[in-house]
Amino acid sequence: MKRLLLFILLSVFCLSLPLSAKAEGLRFGVPPWPGVTVKSEVVCQILEAMGYKTSQLEIGPPIIYKGLTTDDVDAFLAGWIPQQNEMFLPLKEKKAIDVVAINVDEAGTSLCVPTYVWEAGVRSIADLAAHAEKFDSTIYSIEIGSGMQVSTEDMIANNVAGLGGWNQISSTTPVMLSAVQERIRGKKWVVFHGWQPHWMNFQLDMKYLEGVPGTEKLVSNSVVYTVVSNDFAKRYPQPYAFLKKFYVSGAVQSEWINDFGFKKIAPEKVASDWIVANLDTVGEWLEGVTAADGSAGIDAVRSRFAN
Incomplete structure (x- = not known):
C-alpha cells in the first residue's frame, strides 16, 4: 500500500506542477521522460549558443498541450502519435497548434x-x-x-x-x-x-x-512530432527554421536515453558531449539558419562547442 501511495503521489505532483512565472525566452514543455529530457536539452543548448534564451518547463503532456494554446508554452518535442491523439488531434483540427515536423520516426x-x-x-x-x-x-x-x-x-x-x-x-x-x-x-x-x-x-x-x-x-508504431504554438514561427523565425529540420534517429535517441536514464549522466553533459561529437549533423539542421545577431547559426554553435 505504501508503494502504491508513492506512485500516486508522484504522478499527481508531476501533473499538477504549475507553469513557472519566471520562465523566459523560448519555453519548452518537457515531460519527465529521459528521451525528451535530453532531446530538449540538445535543442536548447544549440539555441542558447545562437544567442536565444530558453527555459524548460517540467510538466506533463496535458498541461503542455493546453499551454501551447494559452501562451504559457512555446514548443514541445514529444508529440507521440497516435498515443497522444486525444490531446493532439482536437488542437490540430482546430489549427490551435502548429505541427512543425517529425523529429523521430522509429x-x-x-x-x-x-x-x-x-x-x-x-x-x-x-x-x-x-x-x-x-x-x-x-x-x-x-x-x-x-x-x-x-x-x-x-x-x-x-x-x-x-x-x-x-x-x-x-x-x-x-x-x-x-x-x-x-x-x-x-x-x-x-x-x-x-x-x-x-x-x-x-x-x-x-x-x-x-x-x-x-x-x-x-x-x-509511432512517430514523434515537434509541436509549437501558432505564433512561434512569427516570433522566432530562425529557431522555427531549425526545428523544421531537427530530426534524430531512434538509435541516437536511445543512446541519449541510455546515457541519462540508465548511466545517470547529467542530461546537460549528455547533450553537450553529443553536440561536440556531431557538429556536422548540427550543421545540417542549421543550414541557412542565422543566430540572434545575424551570423550563421552553425558558426555560433561551433564557436561555443568546438573548444
Missing part, C-alpha cells in the same frame, strides 16, 4: 513482459487475463494523463481482452521502471508500458506483446 509502444514470462506463453495482450493472479491483476504504467496511460485505462474500462477489473499503477518513467526491475530481480511476473527508443530495450530482457482488437491506441 518509435513503437505496447505492453511488455520479461522474456521469462514471454517464454512461459504470454505473447499477446490476449494472454494476460488467464494469468491475472501471477500478475496481481496489475499493469505498471507511466504518468496519469499520458497517452499510454489513458489508452490502458480505456482498455480496462471496456474489458478489452478480459482486463476489466485490473489495476493500473501510474508513475513517472523512472519510478515505473524501478518497480519493474525489482519484480524482475525476484523473477516475478510483471506487465508494463514499453516503448522504443528507450534504454529499457538495452538493459531489460523484455518482449513486446502483440495487440488485439481494442488495443490500437496503445499498441502501434
Whole structure:
C-alpha cells in the first residue's frame, strides 16, 4: 500500500506542477521522460549558443498541450502519435497548434513482459487475463494523463481482452521502471508500458506483446512530432527554421536515453558531449539558419562547442 501511495503521489505532483512565472525566452514543455529530457536539452543548448534564451518547463503532456494554446508554452518535442491523439488531434483540427515536423520516426509502444514470462506463453495482450493472479491483476504504467496511460485505462474500462477489473499503477518513467526491475530481480511476473527508443530495450530482457482488437491506441508504431504554438514561427523565425529540420534517429535517441536514464549522466553533459561529437549533423539542421545577431547559426554553435 505504501508503494502504491508513492506512485500516486508522484504522478499527481508531476501533473499538477504549475507553469513557472519566471520562465523566459523560448519555453519548452518537457515531460519527465529521459528521451525528451535530453532531446530538449540538445535543442536548447544549440539555441542558447545562437544567442536565444530558453527555459524548460517540467510538466506533463496535458498541461503542455493546453499551454501551447494559452501562451504559457512555446514548443514541445514529444508529440507521440497516435498515443497522444486525444490531446493532439482536437488542437490540430482546430489549427490551435502548429505541427512543425517529425523529429523521430522509429518509435513503437505496447505492453511488455520479461522474456521469462514471454517464454512461459504470454505473447499477446490476449494472454494476460488467464494469468491475472501471477500478475496481481496489475499493469505498471507511466504518468496519469499520458497517452499510454489513458489508452490502458480505456482498455480496462471496456474489458478489452478480459482486463476489466485490473489495476493500473501510474508513475513517472523512472519510478515505473524501478518497480519493474525489482519484480524482475525476484523473477516475478510483471506487465508494463514499453516503448522504443528507450534504454529499457538495452538493459531489460523484455518482449513486446502483440495487440488485439481494442488495443490500437496503445499498441502501434509511432512517430514523434515537434509541436509549437501558432505564433512561434512569427516570433522566432530562425529557431522555427531549425526545428523544421531537427530530426534524430531512434538509435541516437536511445543512446541519449541510455546515457541519462540508465548511466545517470547529467542530461546537460549528455547533450553537450553529443553536440561536440556531431557538429556536422548540427550543421545540417542549421543550414541557412542565422543566430540572434545575424551570423550563421552553425558558426555560433561551433564557436561555443568546438573548444
